[in-house]
Amino acid sequence: MARVEGEVLPGGAASGHPARLLLLGLLPLVLLAGLVWLFLAKGTDLVGTSGAPPDALLKLQIERVTFASHQILATVRNVGPVEATVAQVMVNEALWQFSVSPEPTIPRLATATVAIPYPWVKGDPVEVKVVTSNGLTFTRNIEVATETPRPGAAAFGLFALLGTYVGVIPVFLGLLWFPFLRRVQERWFDFFLSLTAGLLVFLGVDALAEAFEVAGRLGGPFKGVALIVLGLAGSFLALVAIGRQLRGRDREGARARLALAYFVAVGIGLHNLGEGLAIGAAYALGEVALGAFLVLGFTIHNTTEGLAIVAPVTRDTARLGHLALLGLVAGGPTIVGTWIGAFTYSEPWALLFLSVGAGAIFQVVYEIARFRAADGSVLAGLARPRNLLGLLAGFLIMYATGFLVAR
Structure with missing residues (x-):
């Protein structure tokens, strides 16, 4: 047993004086701060200079372009x-007058707004090109x-109406499958749960694909892939912890099935938040037209989400209040997403929302598989023929209806 000044604790640890413990804890941080200062102040003398001039490393990112009356506003970030x-x-290969707010020189990771008085024409394509002081161009x-x-x-x-069309109404239409599912034979219960898992896996993969697409547009300092991992793992683990608290000891009864339905709704809601954000931004920037066919496509595509929500509770008598709340949890975030996307779109936040939604959906799929695994194995439940058929049917339904909402 080790002994130092102070009380001896089991396992060789000692409490010591509080001030001394504080100093020991701060010592590595103080040394690290000194090392950082040394490299900032004397870095060139210590490691030499790079062969490339600093100006060659400039990189700007035009995050957002908006159009007002006879004016173009470009949000530029220094990455x-x-x-x-x-x-x-x-603008369109012609030099144009402009002003920059707050100032033309943009510090690292800061943003500036470039205002361009330009007589743009509605419906025409526009190319905005920013030229730096050393001649580098960003388009x-x-x-x-x-x-x-x-x-x-x-x-x-x-x-809000757009979010209601593409998110809220389809989910509530899907909830109308509840009476049908309650009347199907017991042996088909696992099939519909597996169908739910297939629908959700497709949504999760779709969200991840969109997240990686956004990550490809982000500048290096934001570490897009790291943000994806953070959102994906964070939401997955957080929902695992919450799920254990909600289920308690009831792992097979009505409470567990209702909790699973809410998990499905939360996962779909987080996915729809990211989907609404993308739709709002695209519509606000003129990259998608709100036509009748697009609304119809989203209605058909997202109606299957309601089926996924009610499948876990088809054995129970679900109250109307629970069904309404499940629909709002799943569909309501679409409205919030369209607001964020239309008025305050930010690609780092969009990336985080998409990855959080994907993590939540994958956690729900894990819960469904574990819920139906008779022997405790996650894969055993999905390996049965009827369940595998339901899983593949879920994939195919989402894939087929996805053609209706291709943007």
Whole structure:
């Protein structure tokens, strides 16, 4: 047993004086701070200089382009290692007057707004090119120019209606399958749970694909893949912990099945938040048209989400209040997503939302598999022929209806 000044604890640990323990804990941080200062102050003398001039490492990212009356506004972020200065702006290959707020020189990771007085034409493509002081160019193409909605009662109402069309109404339509599912034979219960898992796996993979697409557009400092891992693992583990608290000791009864239904609704809701964000941003920027066919496509595609929500509780008499709340939890975030996407879109936040939604969905799939595994094995339940058929049917349904909402 080790002994140091202070009380001897079991296993050789000693409490020591509080001030001494604090100093021991701070010592590595103090040394690290000194090392950081040394490299910042004397880094060139210690490691020499890079062969490339600092200006060659400049990198700007045009995150968002919006259109107002006779004006284009571009949000530019400096994602390079050093500050960058906006020297020129070109629109459709022509030099144009511009102003930069707060200032033309943008510090690392900061953003600036470039205002360009330009007589853009609705429906025409627009190319915005930013030129730095050392001649590097960074481009953003907008396929269809259209006036960006401004925050206000009318705009909020429009995007709330859009979110209701593509998220809320389809989910509630899917909940109407509840009476049908209650009347199917018992042996088909596992089939519909597996169908639910197939639907959710497709949604999760789709969310991850969109997340990696956004990560490809992010600058290096944001570490897009790391954000995906953070959101994916964080939401998965958080829901695992919450699930254990909600289920308690009832792992097979009505309470467990209702908790599973809420998990499905939460997972779908987080996915729909990211989906609404993407739709709102695309519609606000003129990258998608709100036509009758698109609304119809989303209605058909997302109606299957309601089926996934009610499948776990088909053995029970679910109250109308629970069904309504399940629908709101799953569909309501679509409205919030369209608001965020239309008015305050940020690609790092979009990436995080998409990965959180994917993690939540995969956790729900795990819960479904574990819930139906007779011998405690996650894979054993899905390996049965009827369950495997349901899983594949879920994939095919989402794949087929996905053609209706291709953007």
